[in-house]
Amino acid sequence: MSYTYKYPKPSVTVDCVVFGLDDAQKLKVLLIQRGIAPYQNKWALPGGFIGLDESIATAAARELKEETGIDKVFLEQLYTFGEVDRDPRDRIITVAYYALINIGEYVVKARTDAKNAKWFSVEELPPLAFDHDRIFSVAKERLKGKLRYQPIGFELLPSKFTLTQLQRLYETVLEQKLDKRNFRSKILKMKLLVDLEEMQAGVSHRPAKLYQFDKKRYQELEQKEFNFEI
Amino acid sequence: MSYTYKYPKPSVTVDCVVFGLDDAQKLKVLLIQRGIAPYQNKWALPGGFIGLDESIATAAARELKEETGIDKVFLEQLYTFGEVDRDPRDRIITVAYYALINIGEYVVKARTDAKNAKWFSVEELPPLAFDHDRIFSVAKERLKGKLRYQPIGFELLPSKFTLTQLQRLYETVLEQKLDKRNFRSKILKMKLLVDLEEMQAGVSHRPAKLYQFDKKRYQELEQKEFNFEI
DNA sequence: ATTTCTTAGTGTATTTTTTACACTTTATAG
DNA sequence: CTATAAAGTGTAAAAAATACACTAAGAAAT
Known part of the structure; x- marks a missing residue:
């Protein structure tokens, strides 16, 4: 491994795919509406930058709490997305997590730089910012796969x-x-x-x-x- | 998501857990001996920094080739390790991959800043640099799990x-x-x-x-x- | 009070899958 | 030509998965 510290660094973010079930047992995902460009006003997965003094899992939990008020839930690493052109401005690597929550326990609130937070049925998602469609679909497959052999x-x-x-x-x-x-x-x-x-x-x-x-x-x-x- | 670009960035590396089978059908892992500090002379997983102009998967394949000569193999993302204290010098996030290769096809060679590259039986690994023991054990479990339901x-x-x-x-x-x-x-x-x-x-x-x-x-x-x- | 509506709750026979198990065959080496 | 070593092969028994339909309990309407 080559540790010479002369390399320019990518930015690293965490994004969370938050699943919930509504009263009619429909599967929902929590999205936030972006307050700033790029993709201003578009819906996106909640997430944000990883601080240097926190682990990735901690960052995911923190962002989830900051942006939606959700706290102390099942949160597991999903996959890391690192294509070169994921963000129009800069090289961004995103470690995605997925969360499972009981909708009834939370009233979600938009906070920090999110304009709005809202539950969407997984069957009728709006177009998402960045490559969040892809992240979502990986998460949906993972949930499906995991449910078969683990009681989550x-x-x-x-x-x-x-x-x-x-x-x-x-x-x-x-x-x-x-x-x-x-x-x-x-x-x-x-x-x-x-x-x-x-x-x-x-x-x-x-x-x-x-x-x-x-x-x-x-x-x-x-x-x-x-x-x-x- | 908060895209303001004022955050200090972690370094991001890829590491590869390369599995092979020897003639006696024993499971082996390819390790490289570190040429430089920290952990100089210790055995470690091959890996290195991700370039800004390459995807993570590309970086993993490139590092594997550079450090061991191995090319065009099964290579799949394993997990991303992001604890704060993984490296004594700097905050490093590592996206780990695992590779499956047919040992007979390759003569592995140490290159770049690795002193040496060698196959070790998974049952008698030396102590590894950084948290590579942990990465290895996650990889071993993944291989075991995946083999059960996919013909890899x-x-x-x-x-x-x-x-x-x-x-x-x-x-x-x-x-x-x-x-x-x-x-x-x-x-x-x-x-x-x-x-x-x-x-x-x-x-x-x-x-x-x-x-x-x-x-x-x-x-x-x-x-x-x-x-x-x- | 009786009826209607809606969902809860329950068992068995059939099919399919999984498991356990041992001997014969075919090549090389001595 | 004999010994050695691994290849190759089928079946019966057990376990697991599937298909399937009626009765029970409560609330609401009459």
């Missing part, structure tokens, strides 16, 4: 949820119908759900049982290379 | 190989014994191997048939979300 879907739901909500979530993200009985027996056989012995309230039909994800048990099983495939 | 193992073998060689490769990387008959029927059922109707030569026992990976067919099947699980 819970991050998108409120902490108490019904099995039907969970099934809808899988159906939405995987873009396929699932059989109710098979889904239930499979998910319950994993022993990752705690039956709260509590009922859904405020529905005008038979209420469903509420469950909670058992994170502790998940971490134990994870050690043992347990299989979480759906 | 062929990249480590010569273009003509026997089923036993292929099985040993899987056993080595996955760190588990596989059943000969089950492995063969599974792999052949995928129809990704071309029977060359040619025999292994130079062995003092019954020679095995030689096969070749059918890349074209793989790309066709990939479109159709075909399942390549072992």
Whole structure:
């Protein structure tokens, strides 16, 4: 490795693809409207520059908080985008992250130099600034792939949820119908759900049982290379 | 996103974890010995700075070629490492790649500022410079994970190989014994191997048939979300 | 109070996939 | 021509995945 420090440096940013589920179990992405050029007024992924005194993951969490008010969520590195012409002004390398949040817990707010922050359905995104379309589509594929073999879907739901909500979530993200009985027996056989012995309230039909994800048990099983495939 | 260009910039490097298989089907990694401080004389992953006029992937391929002579191989992004204290001198962000090569095809040579380049068995690595131990272990896990559901193992073998060689490769990387008959029927059922109707030569026992990976067919099947699980 | 509406909840038989397992064949070397 | 070493091959049993339809429970409307 050649460490001579004479090289001009690229700028490095982090961008976050924030996924959420709305009331109708539709998959949404949080975008911010750019307040400044280039791509002024265009929608973009929240993100910003990495400080020299913070790790990339810290920067991603900080930017997310600054630009949208979202804090303490599932946030995982996605991919690093480094084509030469990604930004019209300067060479920019972007480390992309994706976040999964329970929409209900947050009221998102535009802050710093974002004019506006808004949830968009993944099926009808506006044209995005820079190469954010591409970053988004990599994130969507990653979410889909990961959901199949790791129980990360819970991050998108409120902490108490019904099995039907969970099934809808899988159906939405995987873009396929699932059989109710098979889904239930499979998910319950994993022993990752705690039956709260509590009922859904405020529905005008038979209420469903509420469950909670058992994170502790998940971490134990994870050690043992347990299989979480759906 | 805050594009004001007043931020000090980190340096950005690429490092490559180069995997190969030796004659005894042992998994090896290519390391270079550092010619300069810090970590002078220590073994490290080949890599170097990203130029402003090249993409990250291009930089990875270029550094690999410069430092080891290896060219035109399977090279895929692994992960980006951005802790603050990774390098004692400066803030460095490293985009790591991993490469799979057929050792027989190359005679590796140390070049530029590397003193030496050498293959090490993954089970007995020397202590590495910087956080390269960590990068290596992420790469090893990735290779293991990916081999299970994508036919990338062929990249480590010569273009003509026997089923036993292929099985040993899987056993080595996955760190588990596989059943000969089950492995063969599974792999052949995928129809990704071309029977060359040619025999292994130079062995003092019954020679095995030689096969070749059918890349074209793989790309066709990939479109159709075909399942390549072992 | 009864009916209607809507979603929750449940079991089994069939098919498919995975696993476990051992002997014969074919070449080279001595 | 015998010994050695790895190649090559099929089947039965177990496990997992799939397909499938009715009853139960509550709220709302009459």
